[in-house]
Amino acid sequence: MARWRPAVSSDPSRRGRPRPRARELRDVDVAEALAVCAGDPVASALAASRLEVARRVGLRAAGGQAWGFPAEGALEAVCWSGANLVPVVPVTLSAADRDAAVAGFAVLAMRSGRRSSSVVGERAGVLALWDLLSASWPVPREVRSEQPSLAIDREPDVEPDPLVRRSVLAEVPVVLPACVSMFTEEVGYSPVQGGGRAYADRVRALVSAGRSFVRIDETGPDGAPGQGAHVVFKAELGAVTDRVAQVQGVWVDPRYRGRGFAAPGMAAVVRQTRALPGGAAASPPVVSLYVNDYNARALATYRRVGFEQVGSYATVLF
Known part of the structure; x- marks a missing residue:
């Protein structure tokens, strides 16, 4: 795959205008x-989730x-800098203010050097920052410049898989x-x-928090017994x-793909997540995810479940 490079790349401090400021x-x-x-x-879910921890x-x-x-006055845009660099630059800002916010974050990011494994978030902000x-x-190893952001705030359109459930700590192996x-x-x-x-610690933490969903079977794809416990979805x-x-890490064992596990599995995740919110919500949360635009099969599956596109993400992977 050809490496993506921007048409114009420059340090914001060299563009012949006042150096933008962020703090x-x-x-x-x-x-x-x-x-x-x-x-x-x-x-903004990725940044907000870390800010809520903070x-x-x-x-x-x-x-x-x-x-x-x-740098002074009411905040108009924010950026989380941790394992991922996540700009939140509202589209409601003027073009000039968006440019200034992104440039301000770029100055801070260049000062600290690359410490994040990715730049990820709302598409326009990510690509402008990059x-x-x-x-x-x-x-970067790859730039995924178009990732539809999908969401659902109601019951799924597909009957959930009754065997998909939250995993428990004993199942981490x-x-x-x-x-x-x-x-x-x-x-x-x-x-x-x-x-x-x-x-491994991250996986364990997700399981412990009730944020890991699985279907575990002990038979093979052909129904043969004695295969040992393994994750199907x-x-x-x-x-x-x-x-x-925000749902991440959706996966079906390659031996089971094309057999109708994905859509009912995702429907189960949606229903169980909205029934038992994982955060501090008093009402059922919106369930969201983002997916590469070239993954036509995944997009079709999510839309079948009832997800609708509400925006676009982008990811720069290092």
């Missing part, structure tokens, strides 16, 4: 940052930094290999190469806010 936020700013995210809960335990303990624009960072950051297989297939390398303790709630639960 690192403090714990006292988190509530205001979350208010910015609330303008588009689905588009609201409970503080930014330092949340494992990243939060940046805000402008346009500025690409001059100084390493060439069975769930983890499925998660590794999904990640390797999706991203192109194993998350446990060289040890992978952090990834799985999905996780990778980002949860008080209004949105």
